[in-house]
Amino acid sequence: MTDLLTREEYKALAAGLTLPTNAFIDGSYRPAASGKTFETVNPATGETLASVAACGAEDVDFAVLKAREAFEDGRWSKLHPSERKDTLIRFAKLITRNRRELAVMESLDSGKTIYDCETVDVPETIHCLKWHAEAIDKIYDQVSPASDDHIAMIVREPVGVVGLVLPWNFPLLMLAWKIGPALAAGCSVIVKPAEETSLTALRIAELAMEAGIPRGVFNVVPGSGPDVGEPLGRHMDVDMISFTGSTETGRRFLRYAADSNLKEVVLEMGGKNPSVVLKDAENLDRVAAHVVNGAFWNMGENCSASSRLIVEEDIKEALLERILAHAREWTIGDPLDPEHRVGALVSSDHFAKVSSYLDKGAKVLMGGGSRDGAFVEPTVLETDPGSTIAREEIFGPVLSVLTVRSFDEAIALANDTQYGLAASIFTGNARKALRGARAIRAGTVTVNCFGEGDITTPFGGFKQSGFGGRDNSLAAHDQYTQLKTIWLDLSDDEDEAVG
Ligand SMILES: NC(=O)C1=CN([C@@H]2O[C@H](COP(=O)(O)OP(=O)(O)OC[C@H]3O[C@@H](n4cnc5c(N)ncnc54)[C@H](O)[C@@H]3O)[C@@H](O)[C@H]2O)C=CC1
Numbered sequence: 001m002t003d004l005l006t007r008e009e010y011k012a013l014a015a016g017l018t019l020p021t022n023a024f025i026d027g028s029y030r031p032a033a034s035g036k037t038f039e040t041v042n043p044a045t046g047e048t049l050a051s052v053a054a055c056g057a058e059d060v061d062f063a064v065l066k067a068r069e070a071f072e073d074g075r076w077s078k079l080h081p082s083e084r085k086d087t088l089i090r091f092a093k094l095i096t097r098n099r100r101e102l103a104v105m106e107s108l109d110s111g112k113t114i115y116d117c118e119t120v121d122v123p124e125t126i127h128c129l130k131w132h133a134e135a136i137d138k139i140y141d142q143v144s145p146a147s148d149d150h151i152a153m154i155v156r157e158p159v160g161v162v163g164l165v166l167p168w169n170f171p172l173l174m175l176a177w178k179i180g181p182a183l184a185a186g187c188s189v190i191v192k193p194a195e196e197t198s199l200t201a202l203r204i205a206e207l208a209m210e211a212g213i214p215r216g217v218f219n220v221v222p223g224s225g226p227d228v229g230e231p232l233g234r235h236m237d238v239d240m241i242s243f244t245g246s247t248e249t250g251r252r253f254l255r256y257a258a259d260s261n262l263k264e265v266v267l268e269m270g271g272k273n274p275s276v277v278l279k280d281a282e283n284l285d286r287v288a289a290h291v292v293n294g295a296f297w298n299m300g301e302n303c304s305a306s307s308r309l310i311v312e313e314d315i316k317e318a319l320l321e322r323i324l325a326h327a328r329e330w331t332i333g334d335p336l337d338p339e340h341r342v343g344a345l346v347s348s349d350h351f352a353k354v355s356s357y358l359d360k361g362a363k364v365l366m367g368g369g370s371r372d373g374a375f376v377e378p379t380v381l382e383t384d385p386g387s388t389i390a391r392e393e394i395f396g397p398v399l400s401v402l403t404v405r406s407f408d409e410a411i412a413l414a415n416d417t418q419y420g421l422a423a424s425i426f427t428g429n430a431r432k433a434l435r436g437a438r439a440i441r442a443g444t445v446t447v448n449c450f451g452e453g454d455i456t457t458p459f460g461g462f463k464q465s466g467f468g469g470r471d472n473s474l475a476a477h478d479q480y481t482q483l484k485t486i487w488l489d490l491s492d493d494e495d496e497a498v499g
């Protein structure tokens with residue numbers, strides 16, 4: 001368990017931070033070529049934290065050029081995997097040494113609670129980098145079954161120059177999910193952080209250099225989606241894009257790829273994830289704790305948040321009573337107070353979007369309030385399956401309650417969505433649990449718990465939640481590598497016909 005500081009100690013650390021503001025390209029910080037900047041704001045207070053380089057196509061071109069040079073000369077891509085492993089482990093250690101600074105920076109820039117930053121975001125970032133580092137010198141190439149006269153080798157090669165386009169809800173952790181396997185594989189990366197939360201990615205770049213990752217291999221280009229994300233997506237010399245964010249922007253990356261060099265595209269997008277609670281669920285208090293955690297953790301700014309509760313009517317009242325009791329324990333307020341479990345939403349724009357759902361006519365069972373500084377109370381709403389609230393990804397601390405009368409109705413409703421990222425099912429009946437888990441079309445289904453798995457399990461979505469690959473586990477290495485087949489002719493009969 002992380003040793004947390006007091007609110008006053010976190011405030012003092014925050015006051016003493018030096019915030020990185022420039023792009024990081026070819027091993028050094030530099031302003032945007034245009035000289036332009038944009039403000040990054042602490043959403044909990046509305047105060048401007050820093051003016052960050054507002055990069056554009058010229059900066060993207062330069063970063064791609066340098067990333068390509070690094071990739072082709074092999075200063076990283078051709079190292080022995082164990083050397084990349086050692087460097088990445090040094091990198092993880094440097095993050096550990098600077099973990100408090102990163103946790104505070106993340107909390108200030110995103111509104112996330114310091115509690116989550118200290119206990120989840122930063123430690124999971126470190127664990128993710130170490131895991132992929134440790135894996136990379138243990139993955140073997142293959143030899144195919146072939147006749148005695150031939151050997152066919154199947155070797156894995158890094159994809160090349162990859163663009164990593166990040167969301168703002170887990171700025172450090174999503175960075176780690178992507179750079180962990182990409183750097184381990186030998187790729188050169190261009191990170192495009194979300195404009196709301198650029199700071200920790202920019203600071204991490206410096207630690208990457210300090211760890212010994214060669215210049216040009218790790219670049220961070222901050223700026224808006226249209227100014228940086230689009231030129232990256234359309235670049236003719238970028239081999240692949242790995243994106244996490246909204247389904248709408250994910251679609252754009254497919255168009256960019258189709259219109260340019262058909263680069264590979266991996267998309268991890270939205271969700272409207274169901275928690276199905278059947279009438280034979282055991283220990284409703286525990287079920288309620290899982291549902292509340294799934295819905296309100298990280299302010300519900302989580303693509304795998306369990307935002308739809310689908311409950312059989314026989315147990316609805318008993319479950320709701322417990323859900324409301326648990327939800328009341330989720331204290332809201334200053335993100336730098338380690339007692340708080342609910343911080344601020346990421347921005348005033350996002351606050352306006354989430355707030356707009358709160359007056360759409362659903363029956364409010366709890367919460368529904370908001371206050372200055374982008375805070376939205378954990379909210380439980382009873383609604384019907386066709387309502388906007390029950391269908392759209394709100395990405396805030398809002399749980400919709402939907403009532404069903406049977407197992408089949410519950411599963412049909414769970415699947416009645418364009419998304420398919422995550423789901424959970426609560427029941428004491430093993431057969432129903434497995435039937436439900438098989439029937440729900442989602443990348444992750446948890447039984448009698450809410451969870452996203454861990455670094456060892458693939459994470460990604462079905463339907464409009466995902467495309468092209470998985471984050472986490474060895475499956476992530478498939479994203480950043482491609483297979484090559486090499487045939488060797490071993491026959492020594494010179495008379496044998498060729499072809
Ligand atoms: N799957 C997930 O983890 C996330 C889902 N979302 C969903 O998306 C909604 C909107 O949030 P946004 O921040 O607007 O997400 P977004 O999908 O627009 O942003 C994600 C990333 O894409 C970039 N981007 C935006 N427009 C672009 C464009 N035209 N071309 C290239 N890159 C572009 C952004 O700068 C950011 O780095 C949220 O309310 C939530 O529902 C948002 C963030 C994360």
Ligand code: BAL
Nearest residue numbers: 169244302303304452
């Ligand atoms: N649930 C972690 C990944 C994401 O929100 O995108």
